[in-house]
Amino acid sequence: MTAQPRTPLDALDAPPRMRPSNYPAPFAAKVAGRVKRPLGDAFGLTKFGVNLTTLPPGGQSALLHRHSRQEEFVYVLEGAPTLRTDAGEFPLGPGMCVGFPANGVAHHLINRTEAEVRYLEIGDRDPEDRGDYPEDDLVAVFSAEGWRFTRKDGTPW
């Protein structure tokens, strides 16, 4: 039924996602240089995603956001990102982890160091998920076609 590989993979050999970001152009620049390697997809997994994500110096994981339905989990492999939330900032390092229940604190990771940051990010896939961006005029709704973005008043970007 499936042509997905079943043999183990060096995670850094997984092909990066080619489309750099789904964000509308005014926001996409903020995550420039971010590289996501979808590891779960490489094995045909569909219920949750696991990405190996690399942030360059000055890079960030996403806009400050929270999900309405999706749960997220991050495990830091290399480097020292800052977790920035609407409840404060937290320094992270290798071996540290943090989970984000749905509708919890808004959050993103920022790399304020001169070295690359690398982490695993895990999230389930809920067809009715929605992304809220407290600092930006942006709303994201997840559908079969992927994320669809509008302004907060519902008008398209």
Added chain:
Amino acid sequence: MTAQPRTPLDALDAPPRMRPSNYPAPFAAKVAGRVKRPLGDAFGLTKFGVNLTTLPPGGQSALLHRHSRQEEFVYVLEGAPTLRTDAGEFPLGPGMCVGFPANGVAHHLINRTEAEVRYLEIGDRDPEDRGDYPEDDLVAVFSAEGWRFTRKDGTPW
């Protein structure tokens, strides 16, 4: 509503699961020394589990098994476990990963080295999941009370 911590955690500081294994006694000895730290649970996540699991020399992750519904993903952090499947064996090392779609190859990890092995294991939580054990007289059915084990003829252990 919740008393779950939201601040990041050093994964090795997460408390280990106290109950060492759900397996019936004849099988539990095979996973002796295995330590699982539930990381996702520590942040109140419910849709998927993320464990930091440590295998001592000679230890193994589980009996050879496959899930009927649950997807699994493993990312090796330290050490050199062997992935043993019913389709062959594969050496693993730090930075390597493998995913297991439901009803795929049966699998487990064995630590044949003199050093500890440490990995992240991720799985979704499907209330109708079932575990099949090709090498053992065992069937596992997941319920609200956790895993329930029987022999293959349905009689209890």
